Amino acid sequence: MNIYDVSQKAGVSIATVSRVINGNRSVADSTRRRVEAAIKELGYEPNVFARGLGLNTMQTIGILCNDSSDIYIANAVYYLQHFLSEHHYDSILCCTGNNPDDFRKYTKMILSKRVDAVIYTGSQFILNHPEDHDNNYIVDASKEVPIFLLNGMLEGENIYCVVNDDHLAVHDAAMKLIRHGRRHIVYLYSGTTLSSQNKLSGFTDALNEAGIPNRIAYTHLGPKDIYAAKSYLESLYDQNLPMDAVMASEDTLAVGAVKFAEEHGIRIPEDLEIIGYNNSILAECTEPELTSIDNHVEKVCRTLTDNCLKVLAGEDAPHKVIRTADLISRETTVN
Amino acid sequence: MNIYDVSQKAGVSIATVSRVINGNRSVADSTRRRVEAAIKELGYEPNVFARGLGLNTMQTIGILCNDSSDIYIANAVYYLQHFLSEHHYDSILCCTGNNPDDFRKYTKMILSKRVDAVIYTGSQFILNHPEDHDNNYIVDASKEVPIFLLNGMLEGENIYCVVNDDHLAVHDAAMKLIRHGRRHIVYLYSGTTLSSQNKLSGFTDALNEAGIPNRIAYTHLGPKDIYAAKSYLESLYDQNLPMDAVMASEDTLAVGAVKFAEEHGIRIPEDLEIIGYNNSILAECTEPELTSIDNHVEKVCRTLTDNCLKVLAGEDAPHKVIRTADLISRETTVN
Numbered sequence: 260m261n262i263y264d265v266s267q268k269a270g271v272s273i274a275t276v277s278r279v280i281n282g283n284r285s286v287a288d289s290t291r292r293r294v295e296a297a298i299k300e301l302g303y304e305p306n307v308f309a310r311g312l313g314l315n316t317m318q319t320i321g322i323l324c325n326d327s328s329d330i331y332i333a334n335a336v337y338y339l340q341h342f343l344s345e346h347h348y349d350s351i352l353c354c355t356g357n358n359p360d361d362f363r364k365y366t367k368m369i370l371s372k373r374v375d376a377v378i379y380t381g382s383q384f385i386l387n388h389p390e391d392h393d394n395n396y397i398v399d400a401s402k403e404v405p406i407f408l409l410n411g412m413l414e415g416e417n418i419y420c421v422v423n424d425d426h427l428a429v430h431d432a433a434m435k436l437i438r439h440g441r442r443h444i445v446y447l448y449s450g451t452t453l454s455s456q457n458k459l460s461g462f463t464d465a466l467n468e469a470g471i472p473n474r475i476a477y478t479h480l481g482p483k484d485i486y487a488a489k490s491y492l493e494s495l496y497d498q499n500l501p502m503d504a505v506m507a508s509e510d511t512l513a514v515g516a517v518k519f520a521e522e523h524g525i526r527i528p529e530d531l532e533i534i535g536y537n538n539s540i541l542a543e544c545t546e547p548e549l550t551s552i553d554n555h556v557e558k559v560c561r562t563l564t565d566n567c568l569k570v571l572a573g574e575d576a577p578h579k580v581i582r583t584a585d586l587i588s589r590e591t592t593v594n
Numbered sequence: 595m596n597i598y599d600v601s602q603k604a605g606v607s608i609a610t611v612s613r614v615i616n617g618n619r620s621v622a623d624s625t626r627r628r629v630e631a632a633i634k635e636l637g638y639e640p641n642v643f644a645r646g647l648g649l650n651t652m653q654t655i656g657i658l659c660n661d662s663s664d665i666y667i668a669n670a671v672y673y674l675q676h677f678l679s680e681h682h683y684d685s686i687l688c689c690t691g692n693n694p695d696d697f698r699k700y701t702k703m704i705l706s707k708r709v710d711a712v713i714y715t716g717s718q719f720i721l722n723h724p725e726d727h728d729n730n731y732i733v734d735a736s737k738e739v740p741i742f743l744l745n746g747m748l749e750g751e752n753i754y755c756v757v758n759d760d761h762l763a764v765h766d767a768a769m770k771l772i773r774h775g776r777r778h779i780v781y782l783y784s785g786t787t788l789s790s791q792n793k794l795s796g797f798t799d800a801l802n803e804a805g806i807p808n809r810i811a812y813t814h815l816g817p818k819d820i821y822a823a824k825s826y827l828e829s830l831y832d833q834n835l836p837m838d839a840v841m842a843s844e845d846t847l848a849v850g851a852v853k854f855a856e857e858h859g860i861r862i863p864e865d866l867e868i869i870g871y872n873n874s875i876l877a878e879c880t881e882p883e884l885t886s887i888d889n890h891v892e893k894v895c896r897t898l899t900d901n902c903l904k905v906l907a908g909e910d911a912p913h914k915v916i917r918t919a920d921l922i923s924r925e926t927t928v929n
Contacts, residue, residue, distance in 0.1 A: 327668055333662055336662050352662070354685075540818065541875070546852075
C-alpha cells in the first residue's frame with residue numbers, strides 16, 4: 260500500500276495526493292474528497308508526505324551512489340548532505356558498487372530505513388537501454404517515495420532529474436581547441452555510463468561539424484588510471500601519430516597526459532593542449548595546472564535539494580532541470 | 595532497555611550476553627541461566643546480537659564520518675562499505691560535519707535506523723579532553739550496540755578501536771630527513787584532532803631527540819589549502835629563513851610545497867625534500883611525485899570490519915589494535 264496506489268484509486272496524480280495529505284489549499288474540494296475516500300478505503304497511512312500534519316515522518320533522505328571514493332561523487336554527496344541538513348533533514352548514504360544487478364537490492368535496503376525520498380547520485384544508475392526494463396527498479400521505488408536523479412534522466416510522475424549538459428560542455432571545449440588550429444585531438448575516456456556517452460558524442464559531433472576526420476582512436480580507461488592514460492598516449496607517440504591536443508572525461512586521465520608531455524619534452528600548451536573534466540582538486544596539483552570543465556557540483560546539488568524540499572512540502576518542482584558546465588581555463592590551454 | 599541493562603542485571607559482560615543470545619556454547623550453564631533470567635525479567639528483545647537466532651536483525655552497520663569529501667575519509671568509507679557487503683552486511687553512512695555539538699544528534703539518528711553497530715571514522719570524533727564528558731555520546735551509544743572507532747581511541751567494554759600510529763610515522767620520517775642532514779625542516783599541518791596532535795608531537799619529538807632547535811614555526815592550515823601552504827612557505831622565504839625540508843600532515847599541503855619550490859627555482863629533492871601524508875592520488879599528480887606516508891587505509895578498514903564481524907557473531911575481538919604506517923618514497927626525497 261503506497262501513495263501510488265492511492266493516486267490510482269482516486270484517479271489523480273501522486274503530487275495531488277501529496278497536496279491533500281499536506282493540507283495544501285490549491286486542491287479542488289471534489290478532488291480532495293476523492294483522495295480522502297481512497298486513503299480511507301485503502302487504509303493508507305501516509306508516512307512520507309505527511310510533514311505538514313506532523314505525522315509519521317523520519318525527516319531522512321536516502322542517498323545512493325556507486326562509489327563514495329570517486330572525487331566527484333564524494334563532493335556531490337557532501338553537498339547533498341550539507342544542504343539537506345540546513346533544512347533539518349538527515350540523510351543516509353549507501354554505496355551500491357557498479358553492478359546493476361545490485362541496484363534494486365540497495366534501493367530496497369534504503370527504503371527499509373523509512374526514508375522520505377531517495378536520491379540517486381550519478382548517471383550510472385540509468386541503464387543505457389531504456390527500451391528494456393532495466394530501470395524499473397527506480398520506477399518501482401517512485402511508487403513509494405519521490406525519486407531524485409543527479410545526472411540521470413528518467414521520465415516518471417514521481418521522478419525529478421537534474422543533469423549536466425555534458426554533451427554541450429565537451430562539444431564547446433573541443434570547438435575551442437579546433438579554433439586554436441588543433442586537428443589531431445585525442446579523447447581519453449572511462450566508463451560507459453550515460454554521462455560518458457554524452458561526453459563522447461559531444462566530442463565526435465564537434466569533430467564532425469568541423470569536418471575533421473575522427474582519426475585518432477579514443478580509448479576506454481579506468482576513471483583513476485593516471486598511468487594507463489599516460490601509457491596509451493605513449494603508444495600513440497611511439498607510432499609517430501600526430502597529436503596536438505588531449506581531452507579527457509576525467510581530470511585523472513588529463514593528469515596522465517601532463518605526465519606524458521613532461522616526460523617527452525612536449526611543450527604545454529604550445530605543442531599540446533590538454534583539457535580535463537570535473538575541475539577537481541587534481542587540476543590544481545599538476546604543473547602546469549589543468550584547464551578543466553567545471554560542472555558546478557555544488558550548484559547542481561543545490562538545485563536538486565531545493566526540488567526535493569519542494570516536493571516533500573507538497574509543492575510543484577520541475578521534473579527535468581538541465582544545467583550547463585563551464586570551461587575553467589588554466590595553464591594547459593592557449594588563452 | 596538494552597543489552598547493557600541485561601549485562602548489569604546479570605552481572606556479566608555485554609560480550610557474554612551476546613554469546614548467550616547467539617547460542618555460543620562457551621558460556622557456563624549457570625551464567626547462561628542468569629543471563630536468560632535477566633532477559634526475561636527485563637523483557638529485553640534482542641535485536642542486535644541475535645544473528646544466530648535469525649531474530650530481529652537488520653544486518654545493517656551505521657557509519658559516521660565528518661566529511662565524506664575528504665579523500666582519506668572517502669577511501670575509508672569505501673573500503674568499510676565494501677568489506678561489510680562482502681559479508682552480506684549493508685551499511686549506511688551519515689556525515690556529521692565538524693561541530694562536536696552535533697555528534698550526539700547524529701549518533702541518535704543513525705541508531706534510530708536500527709543498525710547493528712556503529713563505526714566512527716576519523717579521529718575527530720574523540721574529543722581532546724577526555725577528563726570531561728565530551729565523549730559520553732559514544733559511551734552511551736555503546737550501551738545500545740557495539741562501537742568501532744577508526745583512528746580514535748576510547749576505552750569501554752563495548753568499544754573497539756583500530757588506530758594508526760601517526761606519531762611514530764611522522765617521527766620516523768622526520769628522522770630520515772635529519773639523517774639526510776636536513777636541519778631546517780618546516781612542518782605544515784591542519785586541524786587539531788587527536789591524529790593531528792599525534793603527528794605534530796612525532797615531529798617535535800624527533801627534532802628534540804636530534805637536538806635540533808624547533809626554530810621554524812609550523813602552522814595551522816585548512817586541510818585542502820594548497821595555496822595557503824604555498825603562501826606560508828613564500829612568507830618564510832621572503833624573510834630569508836633557511837629551509838631545507840618540508841613535512842606536511844596532508845598531501846594537499848605538500849602539493850603546495852612542490853608549487854612553492856617550482857616557482858622559486860628551488861631544486862627538489864636536492865635543495866628541498868618534501869614528505870606528504872596519506873599517500874593519496876594527489877601524491878602521483880605532482881611533478882616530481884610526492885614521497886608520502888601511507889597509513890594503509892585499506893588494511894586498517896579490513897582489520898576494523900573483521901573485528902566488527904567477530905563481535906556481531908558473539909566472538910571476542912581486540913579492543914585496541916595499533917597499526918604502523920609506511921613511508922612511500924617517490925621523487926621528493928633523497929633515496
